[in-house]
Amino acid sequence: MDDFIAARSQMALSLGFHIIFSCIGMVMPFFMAVSHFQWLRSGDPNYKNLTKAWSKGVAIFFATGAVSGTVLSFELGLLWPKFMEHAGPIFGMPFSLEGTAFFIEAIALGFFLYGWGRFHPWFHWFTGVVVGLSGLASGILVVAANAWMNSPAGFDYVNGQYTNIDPMRAMFNDAWLSQAIHMSLAAFAATGFAVAGVHALMILKRRNVQFHTRAFRIAALFAAVAAVLQPLSGDFSAKDVARRQPAKLAAMEAHFHTEKRASLVLGGLPDEKGKKVDYAVKIPGMLSFLAHGNFEQEVTGLDKIPVADQPPVLVPHLAFQLMVGLGMGMVALSGIYFLAIWRKKQWLRSEWLLKLFVAATPAGFIAVEAGWTVTEVGRQPWIINGVMRTADAVTPMPGIAYSFYLFSAVYVSLSLVVIFLLYRQIKMVPELYDRPAQLVAA
């Protein structure tokens, strides 16, 4: 395996792994806080059990997210030393703030996990909320750093030198807001559907129905709200990308030729050599409208981008279609769920609705991975858009392929162990939490 490809694969693998754990680690605390709130307010022991059960999940995911994040802070240098040497001082601001947020999250988690019965109940509840808030802040800050790679700002690049560095302008670059909103909503939707799906399955199996129903309702509500907001944020992001990174937009839409009244390409298989898309459905004028807000405006195609600066098309286009398709599916399911809550209460007890949620369990996370693929592959061949090429940033050390194999083996086995642990947690729910009366007494 070529060292450059190996380095990119290892980075993709590490981030692809970390993104799942950090999403869950940042969103679950909010579910937990709602359940905890319900327990403190209503005294329903199911909520106390649920909070405890979820907090174990949070501990497992937080720890795995924390170590994979620690690894990433080194891996950036191990794989892309040239990039970090120049970019570190410019886009380091969000990372230094993220250090604080992450630290606070770890402290608050210590209070929360080990604080049962030791502190005032509302202080204990508050520490759980702090875990969620600081996790969310960490996520937004890391995304701001990634946004800088898409939309470099806060420095002048003259004759290969990076001068006039302004870390605050680098942090609040043009892409940070749209990316932060999109990623945060994605984290809530993905985690919400994943959690709701698991509990829906348990309800279908008639296991601890009271417990799992409460869990399902909290997760499903978060998921549904985030999922219906996501298309708005997606539209904001698309217009942003069209303005800042026309090459990325062209790649994700498989838009080879610059044209007015540009068509939106749905599905299809891009043929990069022939510069066309086979088997696609085209909606005339729609791409112009989505990218620029009117049906006539010209949309830059890949033909306007120098060949050496063109991103690949096949992967970003397919990943983008996958993300949007799954996103729309989640919107539809959310619509049904809202209808069920407001008008059709009987649907909430129906098996088909639960089955739909079970089917949607992985949808959000697949969409997260796909969306992240779009933003990273769509930025190629650049690591800092328009400034530094990914190939120029890679480490001079040969043999990265072996490091990639090692990381693959470690992350695959870790994923298996985490799945195994979650399976055991869920299997143990009856034994650990099925005696509400006793637990209340305790």
Next chain:
Amino acid sequence: MMQYVVITYLCLSILLYLLLGGADFGAGIMELFTRSKNRSAARQTMSHAIGPIWEANHMWLIIAVVILFVGFPRIYSVMSVYLHIPLLVMLMGIIARGTAFVFRHYDAVKDQMQRLYNRIFALSSAITPFFLGVIAASVLAGNINFETTDFLSAYVYSWLHWFAVAVGVFTVALCGYLASVYSIGEAHTEVDKRYFIRKTRTMTLIAFAAGGLVFLAAHIDGVPLWQWIFGNVIGTTAVVLATISLGVLAYAVNQGWTILPRLLAGFQVTMILLAIGYWHFPDFIVVQNGANLSLLNSQAPLATINALGWALLIGSLFILPALYYLYYSFQRDAEEVAEAVH
């Protein structure tokens, strides 16, 4: 001005990582060296002691790394390139250790898997600080060579030498020593307490032996360690004070005090770092046939250093009180438990 704030935070986070994260590694190292009949008691004591704080203890490494890549990007990138392999192994240790610790605590079913988690936890608790020591030694040993392109001399001999191996062993021994001293105060029964005191004696001897090994290895590899430490007043004083405080520590332990021994153990490790660091400051990476990379000549531009300094200062306002309250709460709690047992 702000550059010294940033440098202070860097030194502090490295020191705190060694003291707090190190004690945490030590907990696992003690498991490795504990006979199986005592193992579960020791494990419970340690698990109880580090449970609430262990995540926070490892944050210092992240703070140090972030300061390096934001504030001293050239140092970070040179370490990343030339010490790639030991860093990689250290990361594997961090992954294995962090996950094994949480998995064994949160696995809903306590069965054979526990033995696997324990084994992985204990082994990675030794491997990680060993490679941290290797990296620290390699940064100073002067085997990093920018001119060579040969794989072995650029990426392997930069860290594979007797001095680095000896410092790795010494780091492991120090971690074990810290953990054994800390654990005396965590013991809930008189039997446990005597056990941990014996453990501390063993660990002190091992640390001493490992320290001797470091001097021997330095001699073999031609590293002027003796001069670094005894070539100036500060280094010599630091080592003398650390040695004297060993006697005070033994007295304090015999008196049954718990806080003073911990402070003294922390003081000794701090003095060792000071003795080495003082001679080198501001150099951070000693380079073969070339200009050393120092904390003063490899800095990020001023605007970045200012922003980083403020971020660290403001961050501390949030972190330090919360961290203090975390340690305080669970320490107080541990004492209540201890009294209840007596």
